[in-house]
Amino acid sequence: MNAIKEAKKLIAKDPFQPSAKTLADLVVSLESREPFQLERLYDLNLSHFDLAVQIVKEWRLDRYYAGKAKLYDFAVQANQLHQHEATAGAAPHPA
Numbered sequence: 001m002n003a004i005k006e007a008k009k010l011i012a013k014d015p016f017q018p019s020a021k022t023l024a025d026l027v028v029s030l031e032s033r034e035p036f037q038l039e040r041l042y043d044l045n046l047s048h049f050d051l052a053v054q055i056v057k058e059w060r061l062d063r064y065y066a067g068k069a070k071l072y073d074f075a076v077q078a079n080q081l082h083q084h085e086a087t088a089g090a091a092p093h094p095a
Contacts, residue, residue, distance in 0.1 A: 003054030008071045010051070015078035016085075019048040024075035026052055030059045031072045 007027065011020045022040050029036035041052050059068065 003051055003058050004068055004071045006051060007055055008074050010048075011071075011074045011078050015074075015081050019044050020078065021082060023048065023052060023055070024078040026055060027071055027075035028079055030056070031068070031075075 007023050010017075011024050014020055015024065022044060025040070026036055028034070041049055044052060
């Protein structure tokens with residue numbers, strides 16, 4: 001299985017898992033060409049770190065275009081879930 005498909009499965013399984021969030025942010029960064037703090041990768045366990053490196057390699061090769069688009073969509077959805085959760089968590093609770 002290629003890294004893009006593996007990352008898509010990981011993000012889809014539990015987008016709130018910290019490693020899924022980091023991988024989703026990496027994908028969004030790669031697609032949007034926005035900065036990504038590489039030190040975040042060091043917080044990943046070894047298998048997820050290796051997965052992140054493979055994603056970067058595959059992204060660079062640009063031969064998995066369809067898979068990249070699907071993974072990017074998942075990553076954006078995961079980021080939106082996190083933003084919604086952060087916004088909902090910041091809202092005052094009724095007394």
